[in-house]
Amino acid sequence: MLEVRNLRKEYGEFVAVDEVTFALPEQGALAIVGESGSGKTTTARMIAGLEAPSGGSVVVAGEERPAGRLRARERRVRARQIQMVFQDPYASLDRRQRVGDALAEAVGFHQRLPADGVRARVAELLDMVGLDDRQARALPKALSGGQRQRVAIARALAAEPRLLILDEAIAALDVSIQAQILTLLRRIRTETGTALLFITHDLGAVRHISDEVLVMQHGRVVEHGPVATVLGAPQHPYTQRLVASIPKPGWTPRRRAERAAA
């Protein structure tokens, strides 16, 4: 459903993304990993159409995405294909708008439905992301970080996208909440068939969410393959270092502190 060919982004002399090529099948799940500054976000933003590439192409469902300004109708068509969820949901939510109203607005934007149809769809979205009526009536400030991220995911799903891009979407959450959101995303993928592109610097999370992983360093792809292969037998020295830095099962900061105290 997505083909990225020789994607490139230059900021003046600096090449932030260089010859990035990969494909994502319908309903697939791919993670892009790499340390800070390796070009992950820039790649995601070009795929979502938020940033114009300096070179290369993004083909969605067989059609090349045109660069430049789009008319409202084209923007809507595009939004129905690809939605993006960011690290800080609070920044992307209207602080004065109740959760249910924000979702109703998103549903209304993407689908022509009568009022009761919108209400039914909002109820479905809330249910899908595990939010209840009380949370639907709340303002974003009354929600936890994990709940706000659920709202952001529900709002993205209102477009019924074929691809959901999650840019460090769980990075700011507690580890237990991260696990809940990963479980939710896995369920959404199974239930709706939405493909996932997961941008992260957390290799540990990659195991739980994606089939394939692409490793970026200095704007380039240095390794790409099935998660089990890349994490099990990393070939590139950079991937080997990343894999070596994944905390082993059972490791917790508390235990390390206890060890230090002992």
Ligand SMILES: Nc1ncnc2c1ncn2[C@@H]1O[C@H](COP(=O)(O)OP(=O)(O)OP(=O)(O)O)[C@@H](O)[C@H]1O
């Ligand atoms: N608008 C811009 N102008 C100039 N340089 C930029 C711009 N946006 C990004 N860059 C540079 O491009 C490089 C890649 O940035 P990018 O945000 O894609 O990395 P990343 O891998 O997503 O990092 P992080 O995990 O910290 O978000 C960085 O060196 C960054 O400073």
